[in-house]
C-alpha cells in the first residue's frame with residue numbers, strides 16, 4: 145500500500161499497536177530537555193522511584209530563560225536561577241548530558257539537536273516544547289509534548305499516541321528574491337488559519353520547498369505549530385544528507401551508506417493519499433508580516449492594516465478588533481508606515497547562521513535607525529562562533545545593533561530581554577500573542593531580511609525599500 | 612490520578628475564542644520547579660480587570676469553564692492545565708480544543724468536553740442570565756446539564772476510559788515493558804545516541 149512519509153516513520157516506531165480506542169505505543173529515538181518543562185517530570189520520576197530509561201537517548205540544554213549578557217555572573221532572577229540549577233542537579237542525578245550556559249554547544253534546543261547531527265531522517269524526536277516540529281525538516285517525526293509526557297518518555301522511552309492525520313502543503317514555483325522561508329510559512333498560516341492544521345502532520349513539498357536549504361526548511365517546519373499542526377515534515381534529499389555528513393553524531397563509514405539508503409526510502413509514495421491538501425504558488429509570495437496577535441493575522445508587507453468591519457466571520461471579526469486595539473493600530477494604515485522600537489533577530493525560527501548572514505547582508509553599510517534598538521541573539525553558541533568567524537558580529541555592531549549570547553531571549557521574554565508595555569517589535573520569532581515578548585508588548589512577526597531592513601528604516605520595511 | 616465520573620459546579624462563561632496558553636498562564640509563571648500552586652497565574656493578564664469573569668461573584672468559585680473555540684492553542688505548557696486545576700476547575704467546555712492542550716488535560720484529570728458551538732452559546736446565555744448556575748458534567752453519559760439545558764459532549768474513548776478509571780499513564784505503558792525491550796533490541800545500530808563524541 146502507498147504510504148505518506150509520516151506514516152512510514154510512524155510505522156517504523158510502533159512498539160505495540162493499540163486495539164480499539166487504545167493508542168499505539170511509539171518508540172522515541174531522541175528526547176531533548178530544557179530547564180522549563182523538565183523539572184516537574186524529573187520530580188515525578190523521583191516520587192515514583194522510577195529510573196530514567198535511556199539517558200543515552202536524552203540530551204539537555206539551557207535556553208528558555210538564560211540571560212544573553214553577562215553570562216559569567218550568577219543569574220540575577222531568582223526563579224530563572226532555580227530552574228537552571230534544578231536542571232543541572234537533575235542531569236547530574238540521572239546521568240543526562242547537559243550543555244549549560246557558556247558551553248560551546250549550548251543554545252536553543254532546536255538549534256542544538258540539528259547542528260550536532262542528532263536529528264536525522266526517519267527518527268522520532270520529542271521535547272517539552274511545541275517548536276520541536278523544527279526537526280521535521282530532516283524528515284523526522286518531531287513534535288512537542290507536555291510535562292507529563294516528558295516524564296512518560298523518561299520512564300519508558302515511548303509514548304502512547306493516536307496516529308495523526310496527514311496534510312500535504314505543496315509549494316511549487318520559485319521564490320522571488322527577498323522572499324524567504326519565513327514568508328512561505330506565514331503565508332501558509334494566513335491561508336489555513338491558526339487552527340487549520342489541527343490534528344495533522346503537515347508535509348511540505350513541491351519545487352519551492354526542495355530548493356530550500358536545511359536552515360530554511362527548519363524555519364518552515366518550526367512554525368507548523370502556529371498553523372495548529374502537531375508536526376511538519378520535509379522528505380530528506382541530497383540537501384539533507386549534505387548537511388548531516390560529518391556532523392558529530394551523524395553515522396560514518398559503512399553506517400553512513402546504510403543510513404543513506406534507508407533515508408532515501410523516506411518519501412511519500414506515488415499515489416499515497418493525504419487527508420487534506422493545500423497548494424501555494426511560490427511566485428505569488430512576497431514578504432509577509434503579521435499585524436495582529438496570532439500568527440494567522442498576517443498580510444503582505446505591501447498591504448494595509450485590515451478593517452475588521454470587512455471580516456464576515458463573527459469570531460474572526462471580534463478577534464481582529466481586539467487585536468487592533470491591543471496592537472494600537474488603525475485600519476487602513478499601510479503596514480510600511482508602522483514604526484517599531486525594537487528589532488529582534490533570533491529564536492529557533494530564525495536564529496541560525498543563514499539567518500544572521502541574510503540580515504548582516506542587508507545591514508552592511510547601514511545604521512540602525514535613531515530610537516530603534518536591535519538585538520541579535522544567535523540560536524546557539526556554535527552559531528555565534530561561526531558568525532564571529534565570518535565577521536558578522538562586526539557588521540551588527542557597526543550598524544549599532546547589540547550582539548548577544550545564545551538563548552531564546554526575547555522570543556518569549558522569560559529572561560530580561562523583554563518589551564516594555566506599549567513597545568512594538570519586528571521580531572523573527574514565531575509568536576505574536578499578547579504579552580509574549582513582555583507584558584503589553586506588541587509583536588510583528590517578520591523574516592530576517594525584513595527585520596534588518598526595518599531596523600534601518602524604523603518602520604516595517606523590506607530590503608527593496610533601502611535603495 | 613483521581614477518577615472522574617461526574618462533577619457538578621458553578622459554570623463560568625468565558626466569551627473568548629483562541630484562548631492560548633500564554634493567556635491561560637503567562638510565561639513568567641513557568642519558572643517554578645514545583646508541581647502545585649499555579650492558581651495565582653491563571654489568566655493573570657485578565658485578572659487585573661475587575662470586570663473579568665473570575666473577579667465577579669459567584670463565578671469566583673467556578674469549577675466548570677465554558678470557553679470559546681480553539682481553547683488552549685499555542686505553547687505546549689502543561690502548566691495551563693495545572694493552573695486551571697489548581698484554581699479549582701475540573702472541566703473545560705469548548706467547541707474546539709488545541710490538540711496538545713486536550714492531551715495534557717486527559718493526563719492530569721481535567722475533562723476537556725467538546726460541545727457544539729451552538730450549545731456553548733446557549734450555555735453562555737444561561738450562565739450570564741442566571742449567574743451561579745451549576746453545571747453537571749457526567750462522564751459516564753457524556754452529557755452536560757444545567758437547569759433544563761442538556762447537551763452531549765465528545766471526548767475520545769481512550770481518554771474517557773482512563774479518566775473514569777483514574778489510571779496513570781506510565782503504569783499502563785510499563786505493562787508492556789517486554790515489547791519495549793524487544794523493540795530496542797531491533798533498532799538499527801547506526802541510530803545516534805547522545806554520548807559525547809570527540810569533535811574532530
Ligand code: SF4
Pocket residue numbers: 207208252253254273275491492493551552555556573574
Ligand atoms: S526560541 Fe522561542 S519558540 Fe524557540 S524554543 Fe525558545 S522560546 Fe520556544
